[in-house]
Amino acid sequence: MIDLDTEEQTIRKLTADWFADEVRRDVDASLSYIASDVVIQPEGAPTINGIAAMRSLYEEVFKMPFVDLVMEPRTVVVAASGDLAYDIGPWKMVFEGENGRTEAPHKSNIIWRKLNGQWKIVALSYSMDTPPATATD
Numbered sequence: 001m002i003d004l005d006t007e008e009q010t011i012r013k014l015t016a017d018w019f020a021d022e023v024r025r026d027v028d029a030s031l032s033y034i035a036s037d038v039v040i041q042p043e044g045a046p047t048i049n050g051i052a053a054m055r056s057l058y059e060e061v062f063k064m065p066f067v068d069l070v071m072e073p074r075t076v077v078v079a080a081s082g083d084l085a086y087d088i089g090p091w092k093m094v095f096e097g098e099n100g101r102t103e104a105p106h107k108s109n110i111i112w113r114k115l116n117g118q119w120k121i122v123a124l125s126y127s128m129d130t131p132p133a134t135a136t137d
Contacts, residue, residue, distance in 0.1 A: 002082035011076045011085050011112055014119055019069045019091070025062040031055060035113065035120040043127035068094040070103070083114040090129070105129040 014033060021029040031051060040048040040057065048057055074089030087110040092103040108126035112119045 002080075004078045004080070004082065007078040007082055007085065008076050011078065011087055011119060012074070014112070015074070015076075015087050015110065016071065018121075019071055022058075022062075023066075023069050027055060027058045027062065030058055033121050035115060035122045038121060039123045041123075041125040064093075065095060065097070066093045067096050068092075070094060085112040085119070086110065087112065 018030065018033045021033075031054060034051055034054050036051045037049070038051060038054055040054060042048065042057065048054065070092040072090035072092065074087055076085060076087045078085040088108070090105060090107050092105050095102045095104070106126055106128050108124065110121055111123035113122045114120075115122075
């Protein structure tokens with residue numbers, strides 16, 4: 001019998017570990033959580049498909065001068081089948097600069113699937129909580 005509470009805690013730990021690997025800007029470690037056929041829907045960009053595209057995305061994102069990614073309370077739900085889960089909630093990208101610490105609030109929806117006995121991210125969607133900048137004339 002599947003222990004859904006244990007699976008939920010596993011997803012929570014995996015998400016926290018994944019965020020930590022991203023803060024360290026470790027591309028290979030960050031990719032280890034991702035399914036080979038992942039679908040990513042980043043804000044303001046076309047859908048990205050596959051692990052090679054995710055590697056390219058990481059290489060660009062990791063150039064950003066963030067110092068931390070802070071997870072806020074998240075909702076994790078594991079399907080009764082025990083092989084599909086979602087993790088949804090807010091997080092912040094933290095920057096430190098001349099004007100001190102700033103935080104950019106975001107939200108994400110992470111879909112996890114158990115593949116060959118391991119949880120992998122099969123879909124990811126994320127965006128900022130602030131409205132997009134508008135062009136001025």
